[in-house]
Amino acid sequence: MDSNDRALTAFTMIGHAMFHTYELVIPIFVALWLNVFSVTAATLGLIVSAGFALIGVGALPSGILSDRYDSKRLIIGAMLGMGGGFVLLSVAPNVIVLALGLLLWGLAASVYHPAGLSLISRGAKERGTAFAYHGLAGNLGVAVGPFLGAILLAFFHWRVVALLLVVPALFAAAISWRIEFDETAGVDTSDEVTVSDGGTAGPTELLAQSKLLFAGGFAFVFAIAMLYGMYYRGVFTFLPDILAGVPLFKPVAFGGESFQPSQYVYAGLLMLGGVGQYAGGKLSDRITTEYALVGTFAVIVLISLAFVPAMNAGLVPLLVVCALLGFFVYMEAPINQAIIAKYVPSDVYGLSFGYTYLGTFGVGALGAAVAGAVLTYANTATLFTVLAIFAALAVGIGGYLIARGVPA
16 A cells, blocks of 8 residues: 555544444443333334434435545544534433434434545545455444443443543544545546535436436445345344343452443454454455355354354353354445445445445434334344344345346
């Protein structure tokens, strides 16, 4: 990687780490909010879904903005906005204010992926490697967020912890502002629409660009993004609560404080996801991305069906299936991103990633509501069967793309 690739990758790594630090620390709080606000899993699932859904709903306008405005400023603004959402969560007296805090966080968080991924797609020459490091940093945030949250919750009230978690956003924004790079170094400038300081797409232009995107294989990738999002949100929103219910992970008292082993297992499996992200990014540079996508989803189906039997088989089988879950679910993300970057015109990268994360985080947010409803009215085994169906449908669509030879 040259110096511009390294600077740009470092910048997006910080932004991605911040996004996932906050995103996956929220489920740590979910187990507490169920008792603090006296709500059912179904009700809280809907509230959390609303916040996560805004990530997707806001992704499309964010994608449009990232095709026309400086991505650096958009991403730094997103960091500060996510911190602001946690300020509101820290003072929430009821579920209404809690929901408002999650909505504010979701709105700010919606900016990151369209802006960050289009920035890599335009600015990085070694795109697959940049995506690999980007994914690795994201999963560092995924692991550090819950791990840090779990440690702090052992010593402080959850409101204090929510407020303390604002500090990383302020620190990251300050560091990111000092990093300089060329946002268009990775594309042919003769075919590229230059990122400007203003201007917006008119309805006619946006409609024409959208028709162009969905006329080909992107429509199938969008469907896969929705299924991936529903699986991702469905499995991770209530996983800390599911693991807390396993007798093997009963609370442990130490030094007068109570520690939740389940929270550390959850953080550990997410940390392994960082290795999966890196592997997925490297894999997308070496084999046909459609094959990588189908193979990874097929493994996810098997892991989902094995999860509940592993819970009942003992500590080692459960830890193994948790590790595999974290690795392969996150391995899929950079593969999806590499497909989009390869087959979408560079001047609409932002729009394409906007649509993708509308599917992943917008429609995908329904996964939290589905998971909450299934856990309220059925059981954990039913939940993982439903999740396996989501992944199996993605395998089918990916197989169709391979059979028809439709560009991903």
